[in-house]
Amino acid sequence: MDSLHVTFADGRAVDVRPGIRVVELAASAGAKNLVAAKIDGQLVDLNRVLDKDCTVEWVAPESKDGLEVLRHSTAHLMAQAVQSLFPGTQVTIGPTIDDGFYYDFKSDHVFTPEDLESIEKRMQELAKANLKVTREELPRAEAIELFGKMGEAYKVEIIEGIAADTVSLYRQGDWVDLCRGPHVPSTSAIKAFKLTSIAGAYWRGDSRNPQLQRIYGTGWANKKDLEDYLKRIEEAKLRDHRRLGPALDLFSLHPIAPGSPFFHPKGTIIYNILIQYMRDLYQRYGYSEVVTPLIYKTDLWKTSGHYEAFHDDMFLMNVHDGEYGVKPMNCPGHCYLFGSRKYSYRDLPIRFADFSRLHRFEPSGVLSGLTRVRSFAQDDAHIYCTPEQLDGELEQFVAMTKEVYKVFGFDRIEVTLQTRPEKFLGRIEFWDAAEAGLRRCLERSGFTVEVLPGEGAFYGPKIGFDFRDVLERSWTLATVQIDCAMPERFGLKYVTSDGSEAVPMMLHRAVLGSIERFIAILLEHCAGAFPLWLAPVQLRVLTVTDDHKEYAGKVVEQLKADGWRVEFDGRNEKLGFKIREAQLAKVPYAVVIGEKEVAAATVAPRRRGGENVAPLPVLEFANNLRAEVAQEMGQA
């Protein structure tokens, strides 16, 4: 065979000599500005040699694959820079992540923010030096010897874990790293990057292992994309609930109670509306709300299994006659409630809803605004049902979740199925049945699902509905979990149709998740501009001059009597100033009252954002508001 048949992505085909390198093929095909190629669907270096008929697809730096390659190569460039500046530093792993990359190092030197600047500078020099990036393959044993000689203990450990006979190395200049690749053909292809932060990270992600130093960076195809990204991050910070919440006077945090938010009057309005919204849904979905104790003797959690698994995360206290604990979750209490009387299969399902405040002693390092707190409430409920009712209950939960998220406009949901962890309670056959039930439910739900093996709770598998905050961090809001342990541990029974006793199925579920976390995500989702039905202040009545205060006062009373949350701004200020303040406070409507409105007995509403509504009588305005709320809540 003296020629190879190459087919391009656009359908064109050429015959080329065997042994041609991809980069030469690109040149002859007129393809420019490439970082890699896909041969038969597999991402490869441009220096790869062609030895058989194949299809070829070019990978531009801006493409998803291109950025992946580029960022990976940038991570290598960073590692090279770090090792040249700080001899003795060992490299470990350096993968790409969303928008960038990181590399974990073991070094006696402690990296500082100033170091990032010098590392960046060295990276730029190395990029400019246009070092050829070359791939070579080495037998496993030789690679182990090579990295062993270099003092790269972590790399040796990685290679020892690789099953293949040969491993691939990448060289650029005098620097070499173990890597699967592919990489850019030369360091000069790396044009736009920035090192962003330093953090600690455990080797292989295990806190029992040595802690490494991780340097994060972001990398892009060109300077403009980099600038755009940095700008996007800056803008996202403006939507951060930790900034917006206090600025809008919704909540605050004080060192006197770390991780335990104070909700101000305006934040409390939102808090209570969310709970009321769930209560209304509960009415429709057949839940029964209960109120249960906050503090229990620790025997409760010894029975449930939480004491052993959760001990360090609980607020415990010794009081007079023994050890008590503040509840970190509602389930054990609900089990007592369920067990306190005899239920028949005819009573099931029983759905106990509970908005109790929960306390968990989270490690100080994980506390963050409202997303990770030590004191919170959930729209929590536990469902006790027969095995036959399981699928129906799961289906109902998914329907409820979909209904809720539609109202809030949450569409970027990531659904995960989290299965049995290494440490678990209960019988394996329960777990298998439970996981099968969750899988059936998800298959019918239409969601794209990611399975996270071993990530389930210690008492059962779960489905998580995750959302991202403005900084792209993922948080679980809704969750449904099947309990494979607690009903049995608490000796729960119900009477079946044949008069015998059986252990009920138990589900844990929340739609909003923690109210605190939900408010955080909601706040960032709408950038503080809450929809009318949720806005803590829905209307602000503004006077043009003092002459209009009397009529405006009557309008305020009328609107309040009609159930609206109204503020009155009758200050001696210019209208423009008051409008500006209402706008900055993100009040949905500024209701302007001047001479014309007094004369015509109307109001002149201005929507948040600037749109003016034609003046109309107060009651008519209120009717329009009612219609707007109904539409927001999907009841129109």
Place this chain on the structure above:
RNA sequence: GCUGGCGUAGCUCAACGGUAGAGCAGCUGAUUUGUAAUCAGCAGGUUGUAGGUUCAAGUCCUAUCGCCAGCUCCA
């Protein structure tokens, strides 16, 4: 909890080891104003806290609390 960074007025930020300052917010007064900032004046601080070094500490050191980024964990 671990690693690193940061704590100055209500907020955003200044201040070489040498008298803690500005803008906004607040208060007082003037101005009576039509859809995103009227003007003037006043007040505001044990520089997170506790030690230490120094003639002198917001600045240097130690401890501690909190916050931020990430890791481990998690609604």
